[in-house]
Amino acid sequence: MYRNYPYHVYEMAHAVLAPARAVSDATHFVFRNPWNPLSNTPFGKNISAGAELFERMTRRYGKPTFGLDEFELDGVVYPVLEDVVWSRPYCNLLHFVRPNLPGAADQPKLMIVAPMSGHYATLLRGTVEAFLPHCDVYITDWADARMVPLAVGTFDLDDYIDYLRAMLHHVGPGVHTLGVCQPSVPLLAAVALMEANGEADAPASMTLMGGPVDTRLSPTEVNKLAERRGVEWFRRNCLQTVPFPYPGFGREVYPGFLQLSGFMAMNLDRHVNAHLDMFKHLVKGDGDSAEKHRDFYDEYMAVMDLDAAYYMQTVETVFVRHALPKGEMTHRGQPVDLKAIRNSGLLTIEGENDDISGVGQTYAANELCVNIPDWKKLYHLQREVGHYGVFNGSRFRKEIVPRIRQFIGMIEDKAVRPAKPNGAGKPNGAHKPNGDHRPNGTKRAPAVA
Structure with missing residues (x-):
């Protein structure tokens, strides 16, 4: 139609x-x-x-550029080169090369999975900039569906997961991943499938920030709308066909x-x-x-624009059926079992005032990934920030980035298992002494069957 x-x-x-x-x-x-x-x-x-x-x-407004040509470290300015190291019709993997930085080869690799939710990857410019002095940074640069010719075919959530797995294979073993908002579910699914299949390139860690892992917890207006309207309402009211003269002319999209x-x-x-x-x-x-x-x-x-197949599958799987936390999510017929994740570390980060992904929705991953050792499974609740402040702004740079760097360093130093800090499920981000890592006021997410 x-x-x-x-x-x-x-x-x-x-x-x-x-x-x-x-x-x-x-x-x-x-x-x-x-x-x-x-x-x-x-x-x-x-x-x-x-x-x-x-x-x-x-x-x-056209697609912005990252414009990250240099950064300063200890009073010295170093150049940055932007390189496309992996490419498919719906995504490029960008690598921010720092050719003159001493010791760059010894720094951890960090693949930032940008959200495919309407904005370009450049929305995470500040996120990339914060890690450039400390990590070898990659980022997923998702394509605008209206610019992808119809002959290429559709793109859905299963394809998204396949893309993530292919990019992780390209970057190689030991990479740390950072999923901002929407990628939390497909990133978890990709890592679960990779570990279940014994793939050596499964990431060393996942940092999930403000993601809708279980939207039944602290539901926001966005979550309530999805459950109230149902899948067919979105299909009837949100999908449009790309008009001429765009390259994607005839493609069904969520504009x-x-x-x-x-x-x-x-x-x-x-x-x-x-x-x-x-x-x-x-x-x-x-x-x-x-x-x-x-x-x-x-x-x-x-x-x-987002391809209609991806948009509708995401609405149904994540926001209506809650397939991942219920243990019902599949990828091309293979069950997505979060219990298969045993080696990758997990850090979940939430914003106290997030009105897109409520407090507890991202933390749910900590309880669903039951076989990740406790010392590799941490949680941080950032006070006084909303959804955007989780991955950008002054509090992100001063408080969240050091937490992520500390977590990555801990995973890198596998020989040392640090004692649990006091209190990490409280609103200030520290662990509770009794070991209950749930955010205050949220219900326990159901275990995967």
């Missing part, structure tokens, strides 16, 4: 507004020109600010603009206030604050 009316409306709106955007951009240029005597007047500043805001709110609309609707007042604040910063000439707003929304407003 060719369903693309909302997509046509979206494309038409961009086309209709193109002349207005051009006029607005020209107006902004005229009224910020220092040779214009009106540019330094309140009238000129208001006109310039309003024109820029209109243009930014109506433009089409990125629908996902972005949903995200913004959840915190509409915050986004409205942010744009009003930007207007005020521009009028006042506060360039630094305005630039921070530009950087954030240049990334946040850039979205990609």
Whole structure:
């Protein structure tokens, strides 16, 4: 069924507004020109600010670049080269090469699994940047489904798991993985299958951050909507057909603009206030604050389409059937048994104010992976951060990154089994003395049958 009316409306709106955007951009240029005597007047500043805001709110945001050309360590600046080391139609594996960094060959390999949930992998730019001085970093760069020709075929959750396994084989044994949000379930499944099959390239550790492992625990509005509506509602109301002239013309997708609309609707007042604040910063000439707003929304407003097969299988498997925590998930007919994971370490991280993946949903992996030794299975609850703050921002850099580095170092030093720190299931991230590692206030997840 060719369903693309909302997509046509979206494309038409961009086309209709193109002349207005051009006029607005020209107006902004005229009224910020220092040779214009009106540019330094309140009238000129208001006109310039309003024109820029209109243009930014109506433009089409393309795929951003990582732009990580260098980093500083101990006062020395080292170059960074971005290299595609593995490629398939729906994903490239990027490697951030640091050719001049002393001791780089001895640092642990870290493969960051970016979410395939509407935003590009560049949303994790800050995540990559935080680990560049300390790890040999790779990241999954998922493709925009509307840019993948229909002849390539569809892409579903099983394909996602196959891609992860293939990339792990390419990087080789001993790699540490970091799954941000959505990849938590397929990453767990990939590692379980690899360990069940005795594959030598199974990762040394998994760090899962704000992921929907068991959405029955502390359900958010996103989780409640999925259960309330059911799979068929999403099929009828969320899937569209890519229009001409995109390379993916005819492909059925979940459009990125629908996902972005949903995200913004959840915190509409915050986004409205942010744009009003930007207007005020521009009028006042506060360039630094305005630039921070530009950087954030240049990334946040850039979205990609998801293949319909992947989107629907994920909704059904993760959010409606809860197949993984129930022990009912399969991959191409093979059961996904988390009890098979015995060698990989596991660190789960959650944000206290996460309104996408509630507290306890990611921690559920700690209880489902019953055969991972306790010393290799840790939990951290970060106070005063929401979903985005789990993988980006000042608290991420100052508090979460050191935890992850400490965990990776512990796994690397296999000969030493450290004593459990006091208290790791409390809201401050430390282990409870009685060994009960559950986050406060969450119910115990059911064991895999």
